[in-house]
Amino acid sequence: MADAMALYAEVGAWNLAALADRRAFDSHYEAVAGAIADRLTAKVHIDIQARGRAFDEWIVGLASMDAQEITDRHFVGVCASLIASLASHPIVTYSVMVRPWPDRLIEAVAKYPDQVTALMSGAAVYLLRVRDMTGVDPSVPLSPLIVENAAGHLWRGLAAAARFRELLQLSSPWS
Amino acid sequence: MATDGKQPDPAGADARSDERIEAARALLAAIDAKLFPNSGAIPFYEQALLIRRAVTRLLGNG
Numbered sequence: 551m552a553d554a555m556a557l558y559a560e561v562g563a564w565n566l567a568a569l570a571d572r573r574a575f576d577s578h579y580e581a582v583a584g585a586i587a588d589r590l591t592a593k594v595h596i597d598i599q600a601r602g603r604a605f606d607e608w609i610v611g612l613a614s615m616d617a618q619e620i621t622d623r624h625f626v627g628v629c630a631s632l633i634a635s636l637a638s639h640p641i642v643t644y645s646v647m648v649r650p651w652p653d654r655l656i657e658a659v660a661k662y663p664d665q666v667t668a669l670m671s672g673a674a675v676y677l678l679r680v681r682d683m684t685g686v687d688p689s690v691p692l693s694p695l696i697v698e699n700a701a702g703h704l705w706r707g708l709a710a711a712a713r714f715r716e717l718l719q720l721s722s723p724w725s
Numbered sequence: 726m727a728t729d730g731k732q733p734d735p736a737g738a739d740a741r742s743d744e745r746i747e748a749a750r751a752l753l754a755a756i757d758a759k760l761f762p763n764s765g766a767i768p769f770y771e772q773a774l775l776i777r778r779a780v781t782r783l784l785g786n787g
């Protein structure tokens with residue numbers, strides 16, 4: 551908590567631009583990984599150097615995007631590139647402390663830890679902003695099978711990141 | 726390690742990295758301003774709670 555308060559004092563409040571700060575980026579990722587770990591009753595292990603490489607890759611990708619005439623495609627592209635950058639590095643593992651049997655979600659996360667965490671990280675950015683704008687949560691609770699399927703698509707090819715809304719059944723406020 | 730006769734330029738690499746971060750930050754700020762003009766900044770402690778809630782909901786149908 552002390553770290554979080556120090557971050558708040560130094561970086562200010564969260565918005566999209568704050569994610570270009572490495573500490574805010576790390577904080578976002580840790581909140582997502584922590585939530586997944588809580589859901590699984592697991593301990594989370596993060597390779598900080600690998601996460602740093604993902605951050606650098608994401609920044610390079612953003613810096614090369616055309617910033618003229620901003621549309622919703624830019625926002626979706628930012629979320630998708632975040633997912634692709636995080637999924638392309640072996641950053642995270644989860645050690646399950648209690649294994650209720652059978653639990654397909656645990657198996658999905660154990661099989662694709664980086665892909666599930668990457669998808670949740672990008673989805674979280676999307677959800678925070680869209681819900682704030684519309685007042686409606688654009689997500690639905692997913693079955694473990696859908697989570698595993700989405701992560702599997704991402705594992706087979708990073709291009710699947712661009713389809714994160716379809717894969718995670720997130721609705722769009724834009725037609 | 727230089728392989729082409731040139732010396733490494735860490736100061737130049739840092740500057741390029743800083744420029745990229747500023748370009749990325751500008752893009753993200755422009756998206757927020759254009760698409761979410763009424764969305765305020767979220768305190769970090771609240772953001773962490775919102776993220777946890779969002780992820781828990783997404784993974785909740787177990």
